[in-house]
Amino acid sequence: MxxxxxxxxxxxxxxxxxxxxxxxxxxxxxxxxxxxxxxxxxxxxxxxxxxxxxxxxxxxxxxxxxxxxxxxxxxxxxxxxxxxxxxxxxxxxxxxxxxxxxxxxxxxxxxxxxxxxxxxxxxxxxxxxxxxxxxxxxxxxxxxxxxxxxxxxxxxxxxxxxxxxxxxxxxxxxxxxxxxxxxxxxxxxxxxxxxxxxxxxxxxxxxxxxxxxxxxxxxxxxxxxxxxxxxxxxxxxxxxxxxxxxxxxxxxxxxxxxxxxxxxxxxxxxxxxxxxxxxxxxxxxxxxxxxxxxxxxxxxxxxxxxxxxxxxxxxxxxxxxxxxxxxxxxxxxxxxxxxxxxxxxxxxxxxxxxxxxxxSPIEATILRVKGTSYQKITEDQYANIFVATIMNKTNESHTVHMDILSDNASIEIIGGDFSLKEGEQVKKEIIVKMDADLIEGSKTKVEIGILSDNKIVEKETVDFFGPGF
Ligand code: SF4
Ligand code: SF4
Structure with a gap:
């Protein structure tokens, strides 16, 4: 051709x-x-x-x-x-x-x-x-x-x-x-x-x-x-x-x-x-x-x-x-x-x-409050303040509660447990308290559970700052 x-x-x-x-x-x-x-x-x-x-x-x-x-x-x-x-x-x-x-x-x-x-x-x-x-x-x-x-x-x-x-x-x-x-x-x-x-x-x-x-x-x-x-x-x-x-x-x-x-x-x-x-x-x-x-x-x-x-x-x-x-x-x-x-x-x-x-039906992010480290509450107890951003991804309301899963601290939500509507997102301040004898060096891992209707729906781990940080 x-x-x-x-x-x-x-x-x-x-x-x-x-x-x-x-x-x-x-x-x-x-x-x-x-x-x-x-x-x-x-x-x-x-x-x-x-x-x-x-x-x-x-x-x-x-x-x-x-x-x-x-x-x-x-x-x-x-x-x-x-x-x-x-x-x-x-x-x-x-x-x-x-x-x-x-x-x-x-x-x-x-x-x-x-x-x-x-x-x-x-x-x-x-x-x-x-x-x-x-x-x-x-x-x-x-x-x-x-x-x-x-x-x-x-x-x-x-x-x-x-x-x-x-x-x-x-x-x-x-x-x-x-x-x-x-x-x-x-x-x-x-x-x-x-x-x-x-x-x-x-x-x-x-x-x-x-x-x-x-x-x-x-x-x-x-x-x-x-x-x-x-x-x-x-x-x-x-x-x-x-x-x-x-x-x-x-x-x-x-x-x-x-x-x-x-x-x-x-x-x-x-x-x-x-x-x-x-x-x-x-x-x-x-x-x-x-x-x-x-x-x-x-x-x-x-x-x-x-x-x-x-x-x-x-x-x-x-x-x-x-x-x-x-x-x-x-x-x-x-x-x-x-x-x-x-x-x-x-x-x-x-x-x-x-x-x-x-x-997860509930999404959570927990971050330390900017510029803070730790507070001494009593002679043998310390506290850290965090902000939790929680979002409800479902089409129904949920009551949210938080608990410490790692058994080394206690938690307090400012304003107590709260309710989240469909698709709603809130920011909540939380105080994590730890006894001095449980603090391991300058940073101690604390696992926080986010519970809805008594079921753990999300887990977040944060660093707890203690003396020496
Ligand atoms: S349809 Fe007709 S022209 Fe097209 S390939 Fe088949 S035989 Fe050939
Ligand atoms: S008839 Fe359809 S399949 Fe065949 S050449 Fe045309 S576009 Fe392609």
């Missing part, structure tokens, strides 16, 4: 498939395609949609299943409340998430994009389905777009855009319910709009954004905006699982002729029917190889299998495989790199789980 030919063959990589040489958008009209993979994706997509829409109504221990209240800095995950004090768990959760994304992509390519990404699910399983229902399949859609505005076009556009707007509004409300909680959302809905102008403006803005994304911006979110899509180039390797065209089997492509012996005329199994291109929602030709636009939606796999079945050739000419698998025809297996990532991921997730499950 000459250099010119090689450059020519790779020229599709110079630009994205949905923009022409003048920089104008090429609108994609993907052909409607059903099939085995589409059916499986539908089951997962609609299950996730149900989960998303009923999620705000599910309560665990009286708290929403998921709440991301950034304004009040309150986060709930499966009934467990996380406060700003839990920021380190959040940070580890974020690291775990990033590592998970990397591991997953290294091993399984863009499986996430095709099967669980909200953008793909809403675009392909909700908005695109409505479009097929109102405007018809790809050719009718194109014809309608090209036609002048007439009664039929106005009617169809009005219907489609009204439904798109309504669904976008429902999505915006659902997201708001995940932020402020469903009870607050109902208050906003049932109260006078004048009392909630801020929330209503946010709802309208987000509805407009969703509408614009699904009615107009569409696949460009995946091909030009999504940072995950941009990462593919560095994360994928030749062993990653991708939607791949078996060029070894498919080339040289050539039209199908009944009763023709394709091997005798040097033809591969690709019958050049273009169906894989016609159904592609990002407008690419998967036969060119791995491309950043490919969201692994599997529609080309269904389309090609359908054609192969019809012409009596073996299925899976386009399939889940790795570049190495296609080249060597060897079955796919985990590489050392992928195994190492998975071990790292399990370690981080395990550590995260440990932190969450051993998280």
């Amino acid at each position: 000459s250099q010119e030919e090689r450059f020519d063959k790779e020229s599709f990589r110079d630009s994205i498939s949905t923009v022409d040489e003048q920089g104008k958008r090429i609108w994609v009209y993907p052909k409607k395609q059903l099939g085995k993979y589409f059916n499986k994706r539908s089951v997962i997509a609609y299950s996730l949609l149900i989960l998303m829409f009923v999620g705000p109504f599910i309560k665990i221990n009286g708290e929403p299943m998921i709440l991301m209240n950034i304004v009040e800095r309150k986060f709930v995950l499966f009934g467990q409340i996380f406060w700003p004090a839990d920021i380190f768990i959040f940070a580890i959760g974020m690291i775990a998430f990033v590592v998970l994304v990397i591991v997953f992509t290294v091993v399984f390519g863009r499986l996430f994009c095709g099967w669980v990404c909200p953008q793909t699910i809403f675009m392909e399983m909700v908005f695109r389905r409505i479009e097929y229902w109102i405007d018809g399949d790809w050719k009718q859609q194109k014809k309608l777009d090209d036609s002048p505005w007439n009664a039929n076009k106005i009617k169809k556009r009005a219907l489609k855009w009204s439904i798109f707007w309504l669904i976008s509004f429902v999505i915006a409300n659902t997201l708001l319910a995940y932020i402020i909680g469903v009870d607050e959302l109902f208050k906003i809905i049932t109260d006078s709009p004048l009392n909630h102008l801020g929330s209503l403006s946010a709802l309208v803005i987000f509805t407009t954004i969703f509408f614009a994304v699904f009615a107009w911006f569409r696949e460009q979110v995946c091909t030009t905006v999504c940072p995950y899509g941009r990462l593919q180039g560095v994360l994928l390797d030749k062993n990653s699982v991708i939607v791949a065209y078996d060029y070894e089997r498919g080339e040289g492509r050539g039209k199908f002729r009944k009763n023709e012996d394709r091997t005798a005329v040097d033809k591969g199994d690709c019958i050049d029917c273009n169906q894989c291109v016609n159904v592609c929602p990002t407008g690419i030709d998967i036969r060119n190889g791995t491309q950043l636009e490919c969201i692994n939606c599997t529609l080309c796999m269904d389309a090609c299998n359908y054609m192969m079945e019809n012409v009596g050739l073996e299925k899976d000419l386009i399939r889940y495989d790795s570049e190495e698998g296609i080249k060597t025809k060897k079955p796919w297996k985990l590489t050392f790199r992928a195994k190492s990532y998975i071990v790292l991921m399990l370690a981080i997730v395990g550590f995260l789980g440990f932190l969450i499950f051993t998280r």
Whole structure:
């Protein structure tokens, strides 16, 4: 192959498939395609949609299943409340998430994009389905777009855009319910709009954004905006699982002729029917190889299998495989790199789980009062003053008591035992007293227990300063 030919063959990589040489958008009209993979994706997509829409109504221990209240800095995950004090768990959760994304992509390519990404699910399983229902399949859609505005076009556009707007509004409300909680959302809905102008403006803005994304911006979110899509180039390797065209089997492509012996005329199994291109929602030709636009939606796999079945050739000419698998025809297996990532991921997730499950409902920090050392109370008793910062991380009130666990001192809370409301944090001065004969040098360790309902919920060790400090 000459250099010119090689450059020519790779020229599709110079630009994205949905923009022409003048920089104008090429609108994609993907052909409607059903099939085995589409059916499986539908089951997962609609299950996730149900989960998303009923999620705000599910309560665990009286708290929403998921709440991301950034304004009040309150986060709930499966009934467990996380406060700003839990920021380190959040940070580890974020690291775990990033590592998970990397591991997953290294091993399984863009499986996430095709099967669980909200953008793909809403675009392909909700908005695109409505479009097929109102405007018809790809050719009718194109014809309608090209036609002048007439009664039929106005009617169809009005219907489609009204439904798109309504669904976008429902999505915006659902997201708001995940932020402020469903009870607050109902208050906003049932109260006078004048009392909630801020929330209503946010709802309208987000509805407009969703509408614009699904009615107009569409696949460009995946091909030009999504940072995950941009990462593919560095994360994928030749062993990653991708939607791949078996060029070894498919080339040289050539039209199908009944009763023709394709091997005798040097033809591969690709019958050049273009169906894989016609159904592609990002407008690419998967036969060119791995491309950043490919969201692994599997529609080309269904389309090609359908054609192969019809012409009596073996299925899976386009399939889940790795570049190495296609080249060597060897079955796919985990590489050392992928195994190492998975071990790292399990370690981080395990550590995260440990932190969450051993998280104390009451968090305490006890620090010496600034600038103090010790006071002599009597001839044989000394005292140290500390400040305890106690936070209730649960969704119920607790009465807090403190005790010395190390049996070498006594404790007095200024103001006595106290009560903490949900999410409340207080600072209390405490006096720790120790008999002279129990003091060990200049610093003696004292273990203080924080008790709630007679149960030790937190332990803190402090240094008791004695004479000689
Ligand atoms: S190439 Fe195939 S899997 Fe990739 S986006 Fe197009 S139809 Fe979907
Ligand atoms: S659908 Fe299959 S047979 Fe048809 S052009 Fe694509 S790869 Fe070739």
